[in-house]
Amino acid sequence: MPVFSLDPAQTAWCAELRALGSERLRPLAEKGEPGHVNRPLVAALGELGLIGRLFDAGALDLCLMREALAQTCTEAETALALQGLGAHPVAAFGTAGQRARWLPEVTAGRAVAAFALSEPDAGSDAAALALEAVPESDGWRLSGEKRWISNAPEADFATVFARTTPGAGARGVTAFLVPADRPGLTGSPLDMLSPHPIGSLLFDGVPVGPADVLGEVDRGFRVAMTTLNLFRPSVGAFAVGMAQAALDATLAHTARRAAFGGVLKDLQAVSHQVAEMATRTEAARLLVYAAAAAYDAGAADVPKRAAMAKLLATETAQYVVDAAVQLHGARALQRGHLLEHLYREVRAPRIYEGATEVQRTVIAKELYAR
Ligand SMILES: Cc1cc2nc3c(=O)[nH]c(=O)nc-3n(C[C@H](O)[C@H](O)[C@H](O)COP(=O)(O)OP(=O)(O)OC[C@H]3O[C@@H](n4cnc5c(N)ncnc54)[C@H](O)[C@@H]3O)c2cc1C
Numbered sequence: 001m002p003v004f005s006l007d008p009a010q011t012a013w014c015a016e017l018r019a020l021g022s023e024r025l026r027p028l029a030e031k032g033e034p035g036h037v038n039r040p041l042v043a044a045l046g047e048l049g050l051i052g053r054l055f056d057a058g059a060l061d062l063c064l065m066r067e068a069l070a071q072t073c074t075e076a077e078t079a080l081a082l083q084g085l086g087a088h089p090v091a092a093f094g095t096a097g098q099r100a101r102w103l104p105e106v107t108a109g110r111a112v113a114a115f116a117l118s119e120p121d122a123g124s125d126a127a128a129l130a131l132e133a134v135p136e137s138d139g140w141r142l143s144g145e146k147r148w149i150s151n152a153p154e155a156d157f158a159t160v161f162a163r164t165t166p167g168a169g170a171r172g173v174t175a176f177l178v179p180a181d182r183p184g185l186t187g188s189p190l191d192m193l194s195p196h197p198i199g200s201l202l203f204d205g206v207p208v209g210p211a212d213v214l215g216e217v218d219r220g221f222r223v224a225m226t227t228l229n230l231f232r233p234s235v236g237a238f239a240v241g242m243a244q245a246a247l248d249a250t251l252a253h254t255a256r257r258a259a260f261g262g263v264l265k266d267l268q269a270v271s272h273q274v275a276e277m278a279t280r281t282e283a284a285r286l287l288v289y290a291a292a293a294a295y296d297a298g299a300a301d302v303p304k305r306a307a308m309a310k311l312l313a314t315e316t317a318q319y320v321v322d323a324a325v326q327l328h329g330a331r332a333l334q335r336g337h338l339l340e341h342l343y344r345e346v347r348a349p350r351i352y353e354g355a356t357e358v359q360r361t362v363i364a365k366e367l368y369a370r
Helices: 008-031 039-047 050-056 059-072 074-093 096-108 220-256 268-296 302-333 338-345 356-369
Strands: 113-116 132-136 139-150 157-163 173-179 185-189 198-208
Touching: 008 039, 008 059, 008 074, 039 050, 039 074, 039 096, 050 059, 050 074, 050 096, 059 074, 059 220, 059 268, 074 096, 074 113, 074 139, 074 157, 074 173, 074 220, 074 338, 113 139, 132 157, 139 157, 139 173, 157 198, 157 220, 173 198, 173 220, 220 268, 220 302, 220 338, 268 302, 302 338, 302 356
Parallel strands: 113 157
Antiparallel strands: 132 139, 139 198, 157 173, 185 198
């Protein structure tokens, strides 16, 4: 498959997704409460079959969904991605029982998922995680804190990564599927710049058993990394969608804003800035598609490509949204303006799922390994 262009069916599907985003999902997103899970929005994503598609689609389809929805409704885009991130470990590593219990609910948008890896003292260095799993006769008790967890504390279950073997680094981590109603599990929301709900989860001797393990005991880091490898290029796709939305708004605005006897686009400094924004967005998009296509083809260089795509796309989106704000002037900073929203949205992807600097480390390691 050529990685440099989409086929007509893919192009038509993206147009359909953008229309669904603006016509069907945006009105639901606008009724949501900031910082809380928007359940009607998640249910609509389920009804539209988009959540189901997450689990049988490849990386490229995931990227196309995220890019298209990001262009017209970032709230829907993020709600969709989080269902995927939280439930992919169940789909890929769950037992028949775990899959039967949770996947139909997740897919229908009735159960909300979370992916709980980060802790106050373990972010980029995820292998340093310390949430304790203390063995007892028929399982373990979990104690500790997960922080900066999207959809927490309202999610109905979380994939939780806990330390089953102390001192063993990445080799002593187990993934557990923890329903929200387990005794000893509480949480609180965090007030973040990022528009979607984020919180912490507190574990005070939460009981888990062998039936809650995802994959194998002490092999949970593989569950986390497999999930993140799939999602990494798609964070880039989210960024590309935001950059495209900012670019489209800028094209429209600079073509009609009267200034100095003409319109803004007549100023070469303005039109050249727009050209630069468009060029960088297209470059990022191609890198994202190439990384996703490489993932789907099972190519050997996926880690490098995925890291490059996430790095370039998230940094590009920051540049493009910032330039779009500049070319819109004051109106862009007014609460409720598309660019005010994108300016808040665009910041976090440079930090989560591997900060920019961590992606550079991955790329350099792959380069020197050859
Ligand atoms: C909006 C948002 C949503 C999130 N959702 C989730 C979620 O759902 N689940 C979850 O588990 N976590 C989530 N996180 C947490 C996220 O994964 C962490 O923030 C991320 O892993 C970075 O960890 P940290 O914030 O502790 O920063 P640190 O690890 O302390 O790093 C701080 C900075 O140090 C630099 N740095 C770190 N390591 C290196 C390195 N190796 N080389 C060079 N520089 C380096 C980078 O500039 C980095 O940004 C979310 C975060 C945000 C902001």
